[in-house]
Amino acid sequence: MRYLTAGESHNKGLIAIIEGIPAGLDIDVNKINNVLRLRQGGYGRGNRMKIEKDKVNIYSGVRGGYTTGAPIGLVIENKDWYNYREIYNDDDKMKYCTPRPGHADLVGMYKYNLSDCRDVLERASARETAIRVAVGAISEQLLEKFNITIVSYVYSIGTISSAIKSNVPKDLVYNSPVYCPFDNHEEMVKEIDKAKEEKDSLGGKVYTEVRNLPMGLGSYSQWDKKLDCRLTSQVMSIPSVKGVEFGIGFKGSKLKGSQYHDEIFLDENKKIYRITNNAGGIEGGMSNGQHICFTTAIKPIPTVLKGLRTYNVETYKETVTDYQRSDTTVVPAASVVVSSVTAIEIARVFLEKFGGDSLNDVKNNFKNYVRRVERQKDYEN
Numbered sequence: 001m002r003y004l005t006a007g008e009s010h011n012k013g014l015i016a017i018i019e020g021i022p023a024g025l026d027i028d029v030n031k032i033n034n035v036l037r038l039r040q041g042g043y044g045r046g047n048r049m050k051i052e053k054d055k056v057n058i059y060s061g062v063r064g065g066y067t068t069g070a071p072i073g074l075v076i077e078n079k080d081w082y083n084y085r086e087i088y089n090d091d092d093k094m095k096y097c098t099p100r101p102g103h104a105d106l107v108g109m110y111k112y113n114l115s116d117c118r119d120v121l122e123r124a125s126a127r128e129t130a131i132r133v134a135v136g137a138i139s140e141q142l143l144e145k146f147n148i149t150i151v152s153y154v155y156s157i158g159t160i161s162s163a164i165k166s167n168v169p170k171d172l173v174y175n176s177p178v179y180c181p182f183d184n185h186e187e188m189v190k191e192i193d194k195a196k197e198e199k200d201s202l203g204g205k206v207y208t209e210v211r212n213l214p215m216g217l218g219s220y221s222q223w224d225k226k227l228d229c230r231l232t233s234q235v236m237s238i239p240s241v242k243g244v245e246f247g248i249g250f251k252g253s254k255l256k257g258s259q260y261h262d263e264i265f266l267d268e269n270k271k272i273y274r275i276t277n278n279a280g281g282i283e284g285g286m287s288n289g290q291h292i293c294f295t296t297a298i299k300p301i302p303t304v305l306k307g308l309r310t311y312n313v314e315t316y317k318e319t320v321t322d323y324q325r326s327d328t329t330v331v332p333a334a335s336v337v338v339s340s341v342t343a344i345e346i347a348r349v350f351l352e353k354f355g356g357d358s359l360n361d362v363k364n365n366f367k368n369y370v371r372r373v374e375r376q377k378d379y380e381n
């Protein structure tokens, strides 16, 4: 399975083409739109989200509610296009001259030999993540057929951390205005209000779990087949993500081997189990049958309304960034995007291992493999 996206923030809309989803998967469009709504929400979003009402249009690859095996074409319209339609191509009216530190503005202009940050920021904008979330929602619907689920939530915003770190049901996670496990979201709301008042922005962390993945997805045999490498590359591709830690992550570097490693036990039926998951469910680049869990660090967004020092690309004079409409924090929205891109990569790895042209073929391949892995001991006898 592969996919590509196109589209800019204030142009007509966003597009994706997905290839490789097996035929026979029933697609629930409401479920896709529900995740799109979640991505738009979360406390700390700016006024743009009052304009957009993201809904996916499926242009191809689905008939009568089922995938046909043909490429799936997806479109999400930008409602804000209507407001910009007469000036979008007008260099003078749309020009943005003060590259924001932390955004793609400055380097993008030099790299592509452009003279207007607008030509960079339109595509660099995280507006693109809307269509990736739609791709993720389809991937998730495939994985659900195999009882594989993914959950992400806000672990921290600024200096405020959530206490809970696992076993949070998905519906509860999304019930909170900041998509966090309810214990201290009021403090997070206050932290966001304060940053907004100060015309500043905030980052944070997102925690993610992939549940019920069988052991053996990914591989140790080549660098680019390792599951942790593949997941990290998807997650790092989200604008504003600055780091990914599996399991206990960097903290593990301070432990001894005897403290860190997840020891292996057998129950009375000779079934393997562990009592810790410090590695985050991946050993040797492969899922080990435990939940895969990782934490993602998100930087404070670059549009800092009080202004950051920069220069004007027309006058070559030092100045501060121009006021731009902006979010205050995107950690809640990013938690939805992290979950979506995780679903995409897990679906890709899953289909590489169990792939077939129809959902039934995939189910048979999956069943055979799981039966073998679970009954390894019987086979050996």
Ligand SMILES: Cc1cc2nc3c(=O)[nH]c(=O)nc-3n(C[C@H](O)[C@H](O)[C@H](O)COP(=O)(O)O)c2cc1C
Residues within 6 Å of the ligand: 046, 102, 103, 104, 124, 125, 126, 127, 129, 238, 239, 240, 241, 299, 301, 302, 303, 304, 325, 326, 327, 330, 333, 334, 337
């Ligand atoms: C959902 C979402 C919304 C975002 N909204 C804004 C925003 O309103 N203003 C802004 O400056 N950056 C925003 N960002 C972050 C920028 O897109 C990002 O920092 C920029 O593209 C540079 O990429 P990098 O942070 O990965 O280096 C947002 C990110 C996400 C995931």
Ligand SMILES: C=C(O[C@@H]1CC(C(=O)O)=C[C@@H](OP(=O)(O)O)[C@H]1O)C(=O)O
Residues within 6 Å of the ligand: 009, 046, 048, 049, 052, 124, 125, 126, 127, 130, 239, 324, 325, 326, 327
């Ligand atoms: C449009 C979305 O996010 C946008 C991402 C973004 C950026 O610079 O990344 C800047 C803002 O856009 P605008 O300048 O139009 O207010 C965000 O609203 C979205 O998430 O759908």
